[in-house]
Amino acid sequence: GEGRDKDVNFPRYIRVNTLRANVSDVVDKLRGELRSAKDGTISRTQRVDDTNEETDVPLVYVDAHVPDLLVLPPTASSWLHHDCEYVKTGSVVLQDKSSCFSALALARGIGEGAKGDAATSFDYIDACSAPGNKTSHLAALVQSAIDDINRSSKRTRGRTRSTIFAFERSSSRFNILQERMKQLIPSPSEDCAEVAVVPIHDDFLKADPSDPKFANVRAIMLDPSCSGSGIVNSPDRWMEDGYDNKDAKRIQSLSNFQLVALKHAMSFPNVDRIVYSTCSMHDEENEGVVSKALSEVEKSDNGNDWEVMAPVCLDHWPRRGREGGIGGLTKSQADCLIRCDGLDGDETNGFFVSLLVRKNTASECIN
Numbered sequence: 163g164e165g166r167d168k169d170v171n172f173p174r175y176i177r178v179n180t181l182r183a184n185v186s187d188v189v190d191k192l193r194g195e196l197r198s199a200k201d202g203t204i205s206r207t208q209r210v211d212d213t214n215e216e217t218d219v220p221l222v223y224v225d226a227h228v229p230d231l232l233v234l235p236p237t238a239s240s241w242l243h244h245d246c247e248y249v250k251t252g253s254v255v256l257q258d259k260s261s262c263f264s265a266l267a268l269a270r271g272i273g274e275g276a277k278g279d280a281a282t283s284f285d286y287i288d289a290c291s292a293p294g295n296k297t298s299h300l301a302a303l304v305q306s307a308i309d310d311i312n313r314s315s316k317r318t319r320g321r322t323r324s325t326i327f328a329f330e331r332s333s334s335r336f337n338i339l340q341e342r343m344k345q346l347i348p349s350p351s352e353d354c355a356e357v358a359v360v361p362i363h364d365d366f367l368k369a370d371p372s373d374p375k376f377a378n379v380r381a382i383m384l385d386p387s388c389s390g391s392g393i394v395n396s397p398d399r400w401m402e403d404g405y406d407n408k409d410a411k412r413i414q415s416l417s418n419f420q421l422v423a424l425k426h427a428m429s430f431p432n433v434d435r436i437v438y439s440t441c442s443m444h445d446e447e448n449e450g451v452v453s454k455a456l457s458e459v460e461k462s463d464n465g466n467d468w469e470v471m472a473p474v475c476l477d478h479w480p481r482r483g484r485e486g487g488i489g490g491l492t493k494s495q496a497d498c499l500i501r502c503d504g505l506d507g508d509e510t511n512g513f514f515v516s517l518l519v520r521k522n523t524a525s526e527c528i529n
């Protein structure tokens with residue numbers, strides 16, 4: 163449509179890595195930097211923290227949906243880059259807003275029910291990890307859930323141990339993942355960290371669901387390779403209004419892989435919670451994959467049916483999945499799914515997030 167080929171000027175998002183820094187310290191430092199930079203202003207809709215009177219200087223805001231995410235003026239990109247001090251020390255991660263939804267949807271809503279205490283001590287798999295933005299976000303969220311429980315039961319850190327097994331198939335990307343995890347995740351001896359990330363250089367599809375190593379895995383994050391059609395300012399941005407045969411073939415082969423990977427995740431016996439996400443706009447990679455996985459797994463696996471569930475933490479996010487269409491999802495199913503559209507005012511890249519839970523355990527996750 164109109165204007166869809168123009169660059170879209172988003173705010174600059176950065177996520178505070180709460181395993182290494184705290185939000186208010188980073189906000190204070192950044193406010194100082196922005197005052198001296200005196201460039202750019204922030205979009206009105208992002209002003210959730212509007213109590214600050216100094217309206218003539220560009221400021222930093224905490225995002226309305228993602229707790230540890232900071233919103234800066236777009237111009238901050240000129241000095242917030244991969245070599246800046248904040249990134250090098252592991253205090254912050256340069257991460258788009260929508261891509262924070264995956265770990266949030268997976269980690270929030272567990273650890274709050276009757277089984278809360280046990281729930282925070284189980285293990286996770288990140289099936290497609292590199293460069294590890296979502297892996298480290300998940301680690302931070304799990305540690306903060308454990309910290310909450312420690313606080314309320316007046317315990318010190320160091321009693322719980324939760325492992326995130328982080329798969330990555332590509333060698334070059336696995337190296338990046340390892341480096342990033344060293345930078346972002348404290349080792350267990352540091353600060354009595356209770357969450358460990360174990361990078362695994364392998365194909366997730368080859369992971370054996372009955373391997374005793376994974377017996378305590380209860381939740382999986384699956385963020386597989388996709389067409390990337392939601393990435394707004396990339397040179398090969400995909401237009402939704404039609405693609406040629408070559409594109410159609412590529413999307414078909416991506417969605418075949420995505421479905422196999424999702425069904426593999428659903429085959430882990432103790433897993434009852436999966437987040438499947440892509441940065442694609444295409445139904446074939448999103449609703450289509452989810453609906454096929456739901457119907458194909460139901461057919462083969464009696465008594466353990468899965469369903470989609472709306473992530474509690476994103477209750478206030480208005481854009482939802484697409485009903486009908488190739489996915490054939492009902493309205494209530496589609497309403498459980500999260501979509502982002504950067505070309506339609508969401509101020510973030512195009513993205514898709516679904517939370518799948520096993521029906522017999524679903525009540526545990528509602529809060």
Ligand code: SAM
Nearest residue numbers: 290291292293294295296330331365366385387
């Ligand atoms: N979740 C990552 C993040 O937030 O930083 C981004 C993941 S990227 C979309 C997908 C990754 O999955 C790529 O690094 C790709 O090499 C990896 N991958 C693709 N197929 C895989 C497989 N079968 N097993 C493990 N990793 C795979």
